[in-house]
Amino acid sequence: MKITHLTKKRTKPKTYEVDVGSKKVRVTVPESDGHIDRSAARAAPAKDGQTAAEMYAERRRDIDRLLGFLGQELRKHETQAKADARNFGYAGDLYRLRSCLVEAVAGFRGVDIEDVELHLDGQADDLVLEADACPKCGERSTDSLVWQEEGETVHCTNCGTRYTPPSK
Numbered sequence: 245m246k247i248t249h250l251t252k253k254r255t256k257p258k259t260y261e262v263d264v265g266s267k268k269v270r271v272t273v274p275e276s277d278g279h280i281d282r283s284a285a286r287a288a289p290a291k292d293g294q295t296a297a298e299m300y301a302e303r304r305r306d307i308d309r310l311l312g313f314l315g316q317e318l319r320k321h322e323t324q325a326k327a328d329a330r331n332f333g334y335a336g337d338l339y340r341l342r343s344c345l346v347e348a349v350a351g352f353r354g355v356d357i358e359d360v361e362l363h364l365d366g367q368a369d370d371l372v373l374e375a376d377a378c379p380k381c382g383e384r385s386t387d388s389l390v391w392q393e394e395g396e397t398v399h400c401t402n403c404g405t406r407y408t409p410p411s412k
C-alpha cells in the first residue's frame with residue numbers, strides 16, 4: 245500500500261444557493277474533517293421501498309455512464325481542436341471542465357481543492373509534507389510510509405517507527 249497524501253483532510257465551510265421553487269435558499273455546509281458520519285443515514289427509510297444497496301447500484305450505474313459520455317465528448321472535442329489548432333477556445337473549454345473535475349475529486353475525497361492541485365502538479369506524489377515526515381529518521385518518501393489499517397498511524401518501513409502524522 246502506498247500513501248498518496250498526508251495532507252489535511254479539512255474542508256472549509258461552503259455556501260451554496262439552492263433553488264427551492266420560486267426562491268433561492270442559501271445553504272451552508274459546515275466544516276468537515278473528511279470523515280462523514282453515516283450512522284444516521286443507515287437507519288433512514290428507503291425511498292419507494294428501494295434498499296440502500298439498490299439505490300447505490302443505480303447511482304453508480306449513472307456515474308459510470310456519465311464518465312463514458314465524458315470520454316466520448318472529450319474524443320470528439322479533441323478532433324475539433326486538432327482541426328482548429330490555433331484556436332484557444334478549445335483550451336478554454338478544457339479549463340472549465342478541469343475546474344469541475346478538480347472540485348468533484350476534492351469533494352468526493354473530502355480534501356481541499358489545493359490538495360488536488362498539488363497532486364496534479366506532481367508535488368505531492370513522492371514526498372509527504374515536512375511536518376508529516378518520520379519523527380525518528382526524517383523519511384518523507386510515500387513509498388516508505390504506510391498507513392496502518394485503522395488509518396490513525398503511519399508505519400515507517402525505513403526505521404520501523406509508528407507515528408501519527410500531525411496533519412492527520
Ligand SMILES: [Zn+2]
Nearest residue numbers: 378381400403
Ligand atoms: Zn523512520
